[in-house]
Amino acid sequence: xxxxxxxxxxxxxxxxxxxxxxxxxxxxxxxxxxxxxxxxxxxxxxxxxxxxxxxxxxxxxxxxxxxxxxxxxxxxxxxxxxxxxxxxxxxxxxxxxxxxxxxxxxxxxxxxxxxxxxxxxxxxxxxxxxxxxxxxxxxxxxxxxxxxxxxxxxxxxxxxxxxxxxxxxxxxxxxxxxxxxxxxxxxxxxxxxxxxxxxxxxxxxxxxxxxxxxxxxxxxxxxxxxxxxxxxxxxxxxxxxxxxxxxxxxxxxxxxxxxxxxxxxxxxxxxxxxxxxxxxxxxxxxxxxxxxxxxxxxxxxxxxxxxxxxxxxxxxxxxxxxxxxxxxxxxxxxxxxxxxxxxxxxxxxxxxxxxxxxxxxxxxxxxxxxxxxxxxxxxxxxxxxxxxxxx
Amino acid sequence: xxxxxxxxxxxxxxxxxxxxxxxxxxxxxxxxxxxxxxxxxxxxxxxxxxxxxxxxxxxxxxxxxxxxxxxxxxxxxxxxxxxxxxxxxxxxxxxxxxxxxxxxxxxxxxxxxxxxxxxxxxxxxxxxxxxxxxxxxxxxxxxxxxxxxxxxxxxxxxxxxxxxxxxxxxxxxxxxxxxxxxxxxxxxxxxxxxxxxxxxxxxxxxxxxxxxxxxxxxxxxxxxxxxxxxxxxxxxxxxxxxxxxxxxxxxxxxxxxxxxxxxxxxxxxxxxxxxxxxxxxxxxxxxxxxxxxxxxxxxxxxxxxxxxxxxxxxxxxxxxxxxxxxxxxxxxxxxxxxxxxxxxxxxxxxxxxxxxxxxxxxxxxxxxxxxxxxxxxxxxxxxxxxxxxxx
Numbered sequence: 001x002x003x004x005x006x007x008x009x010x011x012x013x014x015x016x017x018x019x020x021x022x023x024x025x026x027x028x029x030x031x032x033x034x035x036x037x038x039x040x041x042x043x044x045x046x047x048x049x050x051x052x053x054x055x056x057x058x059x060x061x062x063x064x065x066x067x068x069x070x071x072x073x074x075x076x077x078x079x080x081x082x083x084x085x086x087x088x089x090x091x092x093x094x095x096x097x098x099x100x101x102x103x104x105x106x107x108x109x110x111x112x113x114x115x116x117x118x119x120x121x122x123x124x125x126x127x128x129x130x131x132x133x134x135x136x137x138x139x140x141x142x143x144x145x146x147x148x149x150x151x152x153x154x155x156x157x158x159x160x161x162x163x164x165x166x167x168x169x170x171x172x173x174x175x176x177x178x179x180x181x182x183x184x185x186x187x188x189x190x191x192x193x194x195x196x197x198x199x200x201x202x203x204x205x206x207x208x209x210x211x212x213x214x215x216x217x218x219x220x221x222x223x224x225x226x227x228x229x230x231x232x233x234x235x236x237x238x239x240x241x242x243x244x245x246x247x248x249x250x251x252x253x254x255x256x257x258x259x260x261x262x263x264x265x266x267x268x269x270x271x272x273x274x275x276x277x278x279x280x281x282x283x284x285x286x287x288x289x290x291x292x293x294x295x296x297x298x299x300x301x302x303x304x305x306x307x308x309x310x311x312x313x314x315x316x317x318x319x320x321x322x323x324x325x326x327x328x329x330x331x332x333x334x335x336x337x338x339x340x341x342x343x344x345x346x347x348x349x350x351x352x353x354x355x356x357x358x359x360x361x362x363x364x365x366x367x368x369x370x371x372x373x374x375x376x377x378x379x380x381x382x383x384x385x386x387x388x389x390x391x
Numbered sequence: 392x393x394x395x396x397x398x399x400x401x402x403x404x405x406x407x408x409x410x411x412x413x414x415x416x417x418x419x420x421x422x423x424x425x426x427x428x429x430x431x432x433x434x435x436x437x438x439x440x441x442x443x444x445x446x447x448x449x450x451x452x453x454x455x456x457x458x459x460x461x462x463x464x465x466x467x468x469x470x471x472x473x474x475x476x477x478x479x480x481x482x483x484x485x486x487x488x489x490x491x492x493x494x495x496x497x498x499x500x501x502x503x504x505x506x507x508x509x510x511x512x513x514x515x516x517x518x519x520x521x522x523x524x525x526x527x528x529x530x531x532x533x534x535x536x537x538x539x540x541x542x543x544x545x546x547x548x549x550x551x552x553x554x555x556x557x558x559x560x561x562x563x564x565x566x567x568x569x570x571x572x573x574x575x576x577x578x579x580x581x582x583x584x585x586x587x588x589x590x591x592x593x594x595x596x597x598x599x600x601x602x603x604x605x606x607x608x609x610x611x612x613x614x615x616x617x618x619x620x621x622x623x624x625x626x627x628x629x630x631x632x633x634x635x636x637x638x639x640x641x642x643x644x645x646x647x648x649x650x651x652x653x654x655x656x657x658x659x660x661x662x663x664x665x666x667x668x669x670x671x672x673x674x675x676x677x678x679x680x681x682x683x684x685x686x687x688x689x690x691x692x693x694x695x696x697x698x699x700x701x702x703x704x705x706x707x708x709x710x711x712x713x714x715x716x717x718x719x720x721x722x723x724x725x726x727x728x729x730x731x732x733x734x735x736x737x738x739x740x741x742x743x744x745x746x747x748x749x750x751x752x753x754x755x756x757x758x759x760x761x762x763x764x765x766x767x768x769x770x771x772x773x774x775x776x777x778x779x780x781x782x
Contacts, residue, residue: 127559132642145641153640158583159574163642164555164649168518168705169607178608180702183550183679192549194679197702216560216651217569217781243702249544250536251523251554252643258555258704260607288574288585311571311588311634312780313649314559389703390608 002374005093006101007111009040014369014378016040017093018275020086021231021266021379022071025117033069033120038266038380039093041114048110054092054099057084071123071209071230071267075317078212079227086271119265121172123209123318128165128261129308130205130237130322132156137327140339145245157285160307162324165237166258170320173264177238177384179360180259184242196389197240199344200358203325204335204366207235209267210319214309222293222306226270228315234264234366234382235322241338241357263320264366264382272377276370360388393765396484397492398502400431405657405760405769407431408484409666411477412622412657412770413462416508424460424511429657429771430484432505439501445483445490448475462514462600462621462658466708469603470618477662510656512563514600514709519556519652520699521596521628521713523547528718531730536636548676551698553715556628557649561711564655568629568775570751571650575633587780588631590735591749594716595726595757598626600658601710605700613684613697617661619706625655625757625773626713632729632748654711655757655773663768667761751779 005017015021015038024033025043036043046066055061059081065074074081092100100106132138135152138161142151155161171177179200184193211230214220220228237257244256286292290310309315325335334340337357340348347354358364363385369378396408406412406429415424416434427434437457446452450472456465465472483491491497523529526543529552533542546552570591575584602621605611611619628648635647677683681701700706716726725731728748731739738745749755754776760769 127557142641155637155640158577159638161638161642162645164557164645166518166555166704167558168604168707168710171607176608178703180704181610181681182702186549191676192679194681213559216562217567219572240702246546247550247552248641248643249546250533250639250643251552252639252641254553254555255699255702255704259702285582288583290572290585308646311573311631311646311650312569313557313571313646316559319559 002372003090004095005039006095007040007042007093011374012376013040014038014376014380015266016375016377017090018372018375019268019272019377020089020093021268021272022122023265023267024070024120024122025112026120027112027117035066035068035071035074035122036112037089038114039111042111043114043117044089044093045110045112048106049089049092052106052110055085055088057088060084060088070121070318072318075123075209075211075230076213082211082230082269082271086269119172119174121170121263122265122267125167125170125318125320126316128167128170128320128322129162130165130257130324132161132324134323134325134327134335136329136333137325137335137339140327140334144338144343158288159291162308163252165261165322167320169258170261170263171384173262173380173382173384175260175262175384176387177260177262178387179389180240180243180255181389182240182243182255183246185246192246193242197242198357199241200386201239201241201337202358202364203237203239205235205237205325206323207233207263208321209233210315210321211317213316213319214314216314217312218309218314219312220306220309220315222291225306229270231267231269232273232379233267234368234379236262236364236366236382236384237322237325238262238384239336239338241343260384261322262382262384264380266380268377268379273370275372276377358386360386362386393763394481395486396430397486398431398433398484402765403767404431405429405767405771407766407768408481409763409766410659410663410768411480411484412659412663413513414656414658415461415511415513416503417511418503418508426457426459426462426465426513427503428480429505430502433502434505434508435480435484436501436503439497440480440483443497443501446476446479448479451475451479461512461709463709466514466600466602466621467604473602473621473660473662477660510563510565512561512654513656513658516558516561516709516711517707519558519561519711519713520553521556521648521715523552523715525714525716525718525726527720527724528716528726528730531718531725535729535734549679550682553699554643556652556713558711560649561652561654562775564653564771564773564775566651566653566775567778568651568653569778570780571631571634571646572780573631573634573646574637576637583637584633588633589748590632591777592630592632592728593749593755594628594630596626596628596716597714598624598654599712600624601706601712602708604707604710605705607705608703609700609705610703611697611700611706613682616697620661622658622660623664623770624658625759625770627653627755627757627773627775628713628716629653629775630727630729632734651775652713653773653775655771657771659768659770664761666763667768749777751777753777
């Protein structure tokens with residue numbers, strides 16, 4: 001029988017005791033953010049649990065990691081500490097454990113209704129990298145921008161392609177996205193268009209959050225990569241396709257993507273996703289030895305991380321690694337408007353209206369969920385509304 | 392007559408009283424870094440000056456900005472505070488001012504011989520952006536990688552091209568550079584080369600350090616850009632040309648450049664560079680209005696910064712903006728081995744030895760200096776030695 005909490009959790013909830021994703025929140029009475037885990041419609045305030053000395057495992061007893069305003073310190077502690085925290089919290093929240101269940105004063109302080117909190121970025125992001133993982137997305141983008149002949153560059157089949165993103169522009173779900181201004185591709189030798197982007201798009205992605213980092217000049221072995229990944233969020237890498245198309249040769253995306261990247265507030269841990277692990281698609285051609293995992297699972301995460309450090313590049317706790325737009329082979333499994341409308345050539349119908357690209361006032365909502373036996377492990381939502389330029 | 396300090400400064404020194412660049416240093420007796428300015432062969436410890444209450448101007452009196460381990464707080468205070476600090480320090484160090492000159496106890500504490508300090512990164516770098524400013528570099532790279540027909544993409548003439556770099560891999564001058572491993576371009580359909588880079592290169596650049604930032608979604612006007620730039624360092628954006636050539640389509644440089652970027656330790660302020668301001672080259676075609684400065688000087692810095700924020704991208708104090716490799720039109724004014732050896736096709740002779748790319752043990756030393764009337768405003772050196780891969 002599935003583990004149950006003494007807190008009532010609706011069967012459709014994304015946040016049963018099997019999930020316990022981590023986030024950071026503010027309430028009207030706090031100034032600094034606090035750390036918490038989601039349980040049903042509540043946030044469990046980890047600073048209150050720590051102050052009550054209920055983290056009594058070897059690595060966490062006496063640690064101030066849950067008294068910080070971000071998760072970075074906890075992220076740096078690594079998998080053994082994460083496991084202790086998960087064990088402690090699942091026990092504390094279970095229906096059979098009295099320590100929190102029967103302590104009304106602590107329940108009052110530590111369990112905050114989700115409706116009363118404002119979620120904030122759960123980690124300080126030193127660097128943000130975005131990959132280009134989906135073959136269907138790569139093929140569609142290549143066809144649109146370069147043409148149908150060899151739409152995917154040969155390097156894509158050999159190494160994980162990625163670019164450095166702009167860490168300062170990562171925002172939490174719910175933050176308005178201000179339509180960027182910039183230059184668009186001119187026709188022939190004419191002066192380029194300048195003004196608000198005319199091709200504003202969303203990109204459906206997952207983001208992974210780095211745990212312990214590595215020293216500059218050292219590498220992470222592909223078989224140890226999962227120990228450096230704490231968990232996963234939903235991510236919307238908002239993109240201005242007209243700006244991107246004009247600027248990206250030869251140094252890649254820059255201002256077409258640095259005006260806002262939204263992440264969902266709750267980091268779902270790899271431990272919570274463990275029951276949903278699956279094999280990765282077979283790679284053809286086979287990966288070079290440094291990219292070949294002995295056992296391959298976990299949504300390609302390990303693969304990307306090991307490649308990222310093979311040149312000695314140092315990761316730091318809290319770094320964010322995006323998958324790139326996730327598109328499937330079917331027309332209804334495309335992850336951005338660029339593909340859905342084929343760069344604005346055909347309109348997309350939705351709820352009685354049509355779109356080629358996003359308009360001011362449009363709100364984009366991503367959600368995602370793994371269906372377990374009698375419970376979900378969900379990601380909540382990742383939302384953002386488009387608003388016009390300011391100044 | 393030029394302003395003089397009571398401290399003896401050799402006429403060839405990069406650090407007379409006219410310069411006063413900012414850095415952060417450690418000594419054998421300190422654990423946390425301290426902030427200082429360079430004067431001749433000494434570092435003036437700003438924490439000692441602050442603790443002696445000698446910063447008595449309106450914005451700096453009572454501020455703890457010089458008691459921090461990084462310059463970020465001071466950077467965020469903006470040009471009025473920077474001007475107060477420069478005025479105070481030039482007066483304190485001048486030959487006619489007794490406050491420091493005649494206080495032997497304070498001189499003993501506050502003036503540390505440069506030979507006794509270890510310089511560290513002077514700012515926490517949130518994001519690092521690298522531009523592609525030099526037309527000669529753009530033309531040479533384009534010719535080598537794409538061919539002699541249209542070597543410079545048409546966008547280069549219309550907007551500042553740039554990519555997001557890897558902030559975690561920025562290191563201080565003197566740090567060894569570990570040769571990166573990675574994949575090189577395969578011949579035809581063969582398996583790509585994997586191993587230590589065979590085409591390790593340096594890139595001669597300048598880096599600018601951001602002062603006050605801007606809010607996400609707001610822009611910085613091109614005519615106010617200089618108020619957001621604190622100063623300038625020398626920069627070596629080490630590059631693995633074989634890794635870069637294979638990975639860069641379509642998302643730009645990634646692991647070919649994220650294994651190390653070296654900056655010189657002393658940030659030369661725009662105020663110190665003021666006497667050396669000059670006009671920028673005429674732009675053809677003329678820039679779009681948002682990029683057109685009313686008065687144009689200061690080495691294109693303003694231009695790049697305003698473009699960086701036109702989409703609403705937020706800069707933060709301490710961000711680093713590189714110029715990209717600075718190459719001139721003459722064969723001896725090329726700023727990297729890729730150009731100097733034409734991608735390894737012809738060897739470069741130097742001190743009785745030859746090089747196509749860098750070999751283990753090679754040390755690269757950059758230096759730079761503005762020659763004033765009886766004094767220099769110099770940048771010191773930016774150095775790094777290549778060492779073989781570890782693990």
